[in-house]
Amino acid sequence: MPQSIANHQCHHNPQVNCADCRLASICLPISLHIDDINKLDDIIQRGRPVQKTDHVYHAGESFRSVYALRSGAVKTVKVTHDGQEQVTGFYLPGEIIGMDGLASNHHTNSAIALETSAVCEIPFTRLEELSAQVPNLQRRFFQLMSKEITHEQQLITLLSKNSADERISSLLLSISTRNHNRGLSAKEFYLPMSRSDIGNYLGLTIETVSRVLSRLHKQGVITLDKKHVIISDLDALKGVASVSID
Amino acid sequence: MPQSIANHQCHHNPQVNCADCRLASICLPISLHIDDINKLDDIIQRGRPVQKTDHVYHAGESFRSVYALRSGAVKTVKVTHDGQEQVTGFYLPGEIIGMDGLASNHHTNSAIALETSAVCEIPFTRLEELSAQVPNLQRRFFQLMSKEITHEQQLITLLSKNSADERISSLLLSISTRNHNRGLSAKEFYLPMSRSDIGNYLGLTIETVSRVLSRLHKQGVITLDKKHVIISDLDALKGVASVSID
DNA sequence: CGACATCTTGATTACACTCAATTGTGGTGG
DNA sequence: CCACCACAATTGAGTGTAATCAAGATGTCG
Structure with missing residues (x-):
C-alpha cells in the first residue's frame, strides 16, 4: 500500500506548530506573515488524537472553538427534530470544522471522527481578538466561511438537480x-x-x-x-x- | 388588501439611515451601540430601487460589497457549468445578500429582484476595517455568515430526506x-x-x-x-x- | 467460531418526472 | 376597447428512477 494514499496511517507529531505544518498552505494560516502565524500558533490547543467514532464536539454544546483537522477524517452530522440524522459534511486534513456554531453560540452539528484523527483547537474569542489585530487573518476567516457557503450551495445544486x-x-x-x-x-x-x-x-x-x-x-x-x-x-x-x- | 401584507407596496424613504430603519432589529446593526450604528451608516450606500428582474449583482462580477435588503424580495441564482440555473436562496427585507463572493473575490451567484426592491450597499473593505474596530460588528458579521451556513444545511436536509x-x-x-x-x-x-x-x-x-x-x-x-x-x-x-x- | 454490522444483489413498488393539453394572466398594438 | 400573443400555472396520463422489501454475502470483533 503506497504511503501517499494512506492518510489514515499518517501520524503527526502532536507538538508540530503551524509554521512547520505541511498543511499550512491550505489551512487557516494562508497569506499570513510568519510573525502572525506564530501569534495564531500561540492560541491553538493541540489535544491528543480522537479515535474513530469519537466526537470532536457534540451538537448542542456551547460554541467555544473552531477546529482545524490535522490528520484523519471527520464527518459532521445534524440530528433533525424527529431523530433522523443528516450528514452535513466530510472533512479532510487542512479543513476547518465548527463554524456552524457561531450563529447561535452552540453547535448545531456533531463532529465525529471517521478514523483516528488529530485536530487543532482554536478558541474562538481569541481568534476574534487576533483577527481584529491581523487584517489578513480576519479576511482569511471570512473567506473560509464563505467557502463553506459556496460549497454547500454546490451540494444543494447536486441534490436538487x-x-x-x-x-x-x-x-x-x-x-x-x-x-x-x-x-x-x-x-x-x-x-x-x-x-x-x-x-x-x-x-x-x-x-x-x-x-x-x-x-x-x-x-x-x-x-x-x-x-x-x-x-x-x-x-x-x-x-x-x-x-x-x- | 391589508397594508401589513403588502410588502411589495412598501416604499421607504431612500434617505433613511440605520438608526431610524424599522429593520434595524433584525438586520446587520443588531447589538451595536448607537455610535457604532452611525459609523456603519456612514459607509452604507443607498442607491435607487432595483426593478423586478434587475440584477443587484451578477455572477462573475468582482466582489466589492454585500447588500442589505431594505424592501422587496430577491432571489440568488447560480448557473452551473452546463447552463442550468439553480436558485440558491430567497431573501426578504432585513437579510444580507452577497456573502458568497467573499471566498474567491467574485460573486458565484447572481442576485435578481423578484419585485421592486431597495438595497443598502455595504462596501466590504470598509466593513472589514470597521469590524476590526468594533468587535460587536465583527461578531455580528461572523454570525450572519454562520447563519447562512446553518440555513443551507437545513435546506440540504430538506432536499436529502x-x-x-x-x-x-x-x-x-x-x-x-x-x-x-x-x-x-x-x-x-x-x-x-x-x-x-x-x-x-x-x-x-x-x-x-x-x-x-x-x-x-x-x-x-x-x-x-x-x-x-x-x-x-x-x-x-x-x-x-x-x-x-x- | 459465532454474533453482529456492513455491503451487495434482486424483485417490486411508489413518488415525482416527462410529455401533453388546457386554462389563466399580463402586456401590446390595431 | 378588445383581439392577439407570450408566458405562467393547472391538470391529466403514462413512464422511469430510486425507494422499499427481502435475502444472502462478506467482514469485523469479542
Whole structure:
C-alpha cells in the first residue's frame, strides 16, 4: 500500500506548530506573515488524537472553538427534530470544522471522527481578538466561511438537480481533488466513510450507493475494493459527474 | 388588501439611515451601540430601487460589497457549468445578500429582484476595517455568515430526506416565520417568487409544485389565489412540514 | 467460531418526472 | 376597447428512477 494514499496511517507529531505544518498552505494560516502565524500558533490547543467514532464536539454544546483537522477524517452530522440524522459534511486534513456554531453560540452539528484523527483547537474569542489585530487573518476567516457557503450551495445544486450516478461521481471527484490539493494521489485513495454515510450525505439509500459504485466499477470508470478506490478513467468520471463539489 | 401584507407596496424613504430603519432589529446593526450604528451608516450606500428582474449583482462580477435588503424580495441564482440555473436562496427585507463572493473575490451567484426592491450597499473593505474596530460588528458579521451556513444545511436536509409535500410546506412556513419576525402577518402574505423559482429552489418540477399547492388548498391547510397565500391551519402545515428552514 | 454490522444483489413498488393539453394572466398594438 | 400573443400555472396520463422489501454475502470483533 503506497504511503501517499494512506492518510489514515499518517501520524503527526502532536507538538508540530503551524509554521512547520505541511498543511499550512491550505489551512487557516494562508497569506499570513510568519510573525502572525506564530501569534495564531500561540492560541491553538493541540489535544491528543480522537479515535474513530469519537466526537470532536457534540451538537448542542456551547460554541467555544473552531477546529482545524490535522490528520484523519471527520464527518459532521445534524440530528433533525424527529431523530433522523443528516450528514452535513466530510472533512479532510487542512479543513476547518465548527463554524456552524457561531450563529447561535452552540453547535448545531456533531463532529465525529471517521478514523483516528488529530485536530487543532482554536478558541474562538481569541481568534476574534487576533483577527481584529491581523487584517489578513480576519479576511482569511471570512473567506473560509464563505467557502463553506459556496460549497454547500454546490451540494444543494447536486441534490436538487442530479441523478444518483452524478451525485456519487461528484463526491468521488471532490475527494480526489481535495487529496490532490493536499499533495496526495488524486487517482487512488481510501474512502474514510461508510456507504451509509455516503448515502445519507447525498440523499440516497445505501442500496443505491452500492449499486452505483458497482456500476461504475463494471463500466471501468473506477476500481473498487471495499473502501479502496482507484479512479481508472478520470475523464469518464468527470463526464458522469458533470458537477464538481470540491 | 391589508397594508401589513403588502410588502411589495412598501416604499421607504431612500434617505433613511440605520438608526431610524424599522429593520434595524433584525438586520446587520443588531447589538451595536448607537455610535457604532452611525459609523456603519456612514459607509452604507443607498442607491435607487432595483426593478423586478434587475440584477443587484451578477455572477462573475468582482466582489466589492454585500447588500442589505431594505424592501422587496430577491432571489440568488447560480448557473452551473452546463447552463442550468439553480436558485440558491430567497431573501426578504432585513437579510444580507452577497456573502458568497467573499471566498474567491467574485460573486458565484447572481442576485435578481423578484419585485421592486431597495438595497443598502455595504462596501466590504470598509466593513472589514470597521469590524476590526468594533468587535460587536465583527461578531455580528461572523454570525450572519454562520447563519447562512446553518440555513443551507437545513435546506440540504430538506432536499436529502423530505418529500415534495414536506419541502413546499417548509418553504411556506419559512416565509411565514420570517414575515412574522419583521412584524408582518405570519398567516397571510404574497409569494414574491414564481412556481418555477419555487420548484428550482426545492428540487421539484413546476408541475409538482402546482400539484402540491393545489392539494394543500383542497385539504384546507392553506387558501391560495395565485400568489396570495393564507395559512388556514398552521398546525396542519407544521405537521406536513415537520422541518423548519427559517 | 459465532454474533453482529456492513455491503451487495434482486424483485417490486411508489413518488415525482416527462410529455401533453388546457386554462389563466399580463402586456401590446390595431 | 378588445383581439392577439407570450408566458405562467393547472391538470391529466403514462413512464422511469430510486425507494422499499427481502435475502444472502462478506467482514469485523469479542
